[in-house]
Amino acid sequence: MDMGEMGKNLAGRLWDWAGEGWTEAVLHVSATDRWRSFDAWTDAPDPEHPSSLMDRLHGIIPRDAPLAVYEVVLRADGTYRFASSSEVSTLSPARLVIDPAVRCPNHPVPGMPRPAAAEPTGQPTDPGVLREVGALVTEFADRYTAITGHAPEWEPGRTEEEIAAAEARIRARLPEDLRALYRLVGRDTPESGLLGYYAHDSLEELVERYCDGPPGSYGGVAEERPLDDADVVFDAAPPGRIKRLLRNDWWVTFGGNHSGEMIAVDLDPAEHGRHGQVLEVGDILGVPRYLAGSVTAMLTEIVTELRANRVTHQEGDPRLDVAAAFHQYPYREHRHILHGVADLNLAAIVTDLEQPDLVQAFYLNDGNHIDLAVLESLTSLREIGVHRTDTVTPTVSNLPELESLTMDAATVDLAPLTGHPTLWDLKLANLTHPVELDVLATLPRLTRLCIAGLDVPDIEDLGRLSALRVVTVDATQLDRLLSSGCPLPKLAAVRINGRVLLREAVEFRRNLTGTRVQLGETAGTLPAPAPDNERQDGR
Template sequence: MVERVARRIAEEIVASAPEGWTRAVLASTAGRGGVSVSGDYTVPGAPGRHNLVPSPFGELTTLAEAVREIRGWASSSLEIACRPSGEYELVAFSDIITSLRGRGGGFQAVLDPGYRLPQPGVEQGEDTAAPAGDPEQAVARFRAYMERRAAILGRPEQLPPPASAAALDEAERRVGRPLPADLRALYAIADGDGLGIEHRYLLGGNAWLSLKHLVSVHADQRERPWYGWELAWDSVVFDADPSDTVRRCGGHPAWLPFASGEDGNYLAVDLAPARNGRPGQVIRIGRDYDEGPAYVADSITSLLGHHVDLLEQGAYETDDDYLSLLEPARGFGPRRIIGEIPATIPPDLQAIHINDAVGPVDLAPLTAAPNLRLLRLNRCATADLAPVRALPVESLHVTLDGGDLTPLEGHRDLTALDLGTTAPIDLAPLRTVPNLRGLDLSRADVRDLTVLADLRDLRYVALTARQWTVLLDEGKAPLTLAAARLADDDAPLDEALTWAARLGLNTADAFRTTGTLGTDGG
């Protein structure tokens, strides 16, 4: 089966080839989670990105299923290489080695599948304030809210029966903590706002979840989603506004989603706030908040008061028998600038992407941004990292045109560094960066790569094949690595398997098959 499907894919690649091609490579990760496809034809004198290979998703799914029957891999990394002569080769391995063609280039190898990078919010100070919510006031505001809605709509809105005390107790047992008193009091009025599949969307356009649904969503949202090392190694969780009210986490067991926008986003009560927050405060989490949660209100009680105020202000609209609140415009996500350094730096700036600047970029103006967490220079360079010394930058993507890494000595916040250079550079200052966990040196000319062996908490490294060879030949690959990247975009999967084996992965059961089109052999 594998040979037959691989042959069909090779036939499609060859049949779609452009004039003058000399080689084609299709790379795919395929399995129960879906299929990705990348790759191109090599055409001398023509840029590869304009000569993309076909994307036979169905046949690649069939191929992955056939490989799974042989090897047992739930998902496979597949590479099919073809030549005009009709010769083709399939190489397949478990997706612990993944092609990054078109997404940074090269291959990624996962050495410790169970490791996850720590979230900065885990170390944040805890609050000492009492909850701001009040169950009696919350009930009074909810009833006033429903009465005002009924007056606007010309009829009362039907809600489900209340949740029983036993159901509330069971929900609290399953989520592992008590509900805020004001939220519990609302569930004693109604078990959400849904009747069957119909919701009233009472909470600012969000469907109020039943207790059963709250428990189910909490189980899914209690941890930060893991999208793999490709995205995670240099990612940042930003601070909410007001600062230090919500932990800088992508997910937390003490966040209880109680309302849904039905778009992957939720309102949640936060039972473990940061030092400036209040237990039971309302936050936004979910699909659009991977970079950090958003603060909404200090309690359910305050949220309901806000909803009543909007009705009194006439900030609503009706459509048939539905009423929608018109919320004031809110900022979305962290304060971010893309393009160039502005003349006036917003003090709440947390991320800046400087693009295509002419000449070395002077980073000194950024010292006016005391909350800057992410700094990226794209297709431009700087000669001096001194301004970064005093900033809480955690993710730094930079090209150095002269200068050195001395300003980063002892930098306690830096966790990820993507470094390019125009001249050889000394990595020794990185020995004193205590929380550095991710490092991409594939764009850098490094004097002594063996310094990496001294970085005791390094979990991810990206290097070119030449750099990896130097490091591995010296026996100085960091022992703490959980993932690594071979950065050469044109490296074949076979080369990546050899590299991964030198890092300690067992690649002996890689699957290979070859054939020549136009013959009966496979």
């Protein structure tokens, strides 16, 4: 790919978009392994919105282009500078990932130890389990045939050798009842209802999904996000059965309902869970949803409902619609959002919550004076967000699970946060007074901090925050911090809010890491546009 030609094409599209009345226009494009994102601006008094540039950029950066950030700085005389770097993750805002192996709490990296119960043994499927599952599958098939007039069109069962080969690929032994199901039914192609709303896929699909990206992430509860934007991970219901993790190497997806929800066997359960329990996972859920203690339990529920004739079937539909209990297992509502808090009786609202122990995140918007002590009865809270508020007093000492706190307010008294044992994520915004870092130095788990745009007189004191790994600042703050010469915490990522040019971002990275940073640059001049009358005449 000709980088000079790509830069020229991008500059041309930027020129077409920029309109009139400007002297400088800038385009940023970030190309990652998952998406292309962009931002653009000019110094015109009334610039066009960047979204109108989207169609003009289509196809200019090919899919095989290096994963990097690209920048065009264009002058009104047609001269431009095109630059790229693979060592800056994004621009607008600039993200500098220094140690990509570092994760926020409960966001494990691949390579988790294999549980002992998942150790491959080379032994055939347990005969007792095979008989039990076989009896359930046979009874389902008989009742299915009686209701529909034909046998279920399942793919043939798989051999022990085929199952062992699949296990060798994923480096784990499947639960005995899932092995037994594969021995009897290779795949529920028509989605017969054998597992209710779900159907198991082939062994080949199981392996392909497990090996597609980090193990245990296919159809996962959430896409892994950058360090500066990673979410708090909430507890799944019922508590204590599923480990509180964004993903787990040992969640093995084996089917789904082809509507976005996948099912997985859990080979690494929490203290009160069970090896082989079945989870529903999918991006729309936020956390895994517990379905059943095992594949056998799911089969048993389905057959029990068939025996009681609690089933419906529509002519021509290959699936039996069975009202199994695991379909109704409740989702846990994690978040509670209140707008216009200044006009509400917040204490009464909190008191009247029907299931306060289920609330793990509370967001308060548009308030006057808020003392977070009003939330202290919600002992499961892990995240609090306060936005567009005059004054906040963060009395959270009686919230032992709190991990994330956002305070967007004119005035915040940080003293009540002193020594909080679990808070690892703190975002401060729009404060109208100086921010002292003394209190923050007492937070033993403070991993991520946002102070961009604030007055932080002693910003060099960030070096005292020993647990800090991710910081969001503005360019002026970062320049002051680096110029201070004071020791910095062992940062894994830095986010620079505001518009930062690529040369600046590269220089910041050089200063943070003390190493060379790749920056490719070319320059050029766009041909002068044709006079208006020639363009109108098509000449």
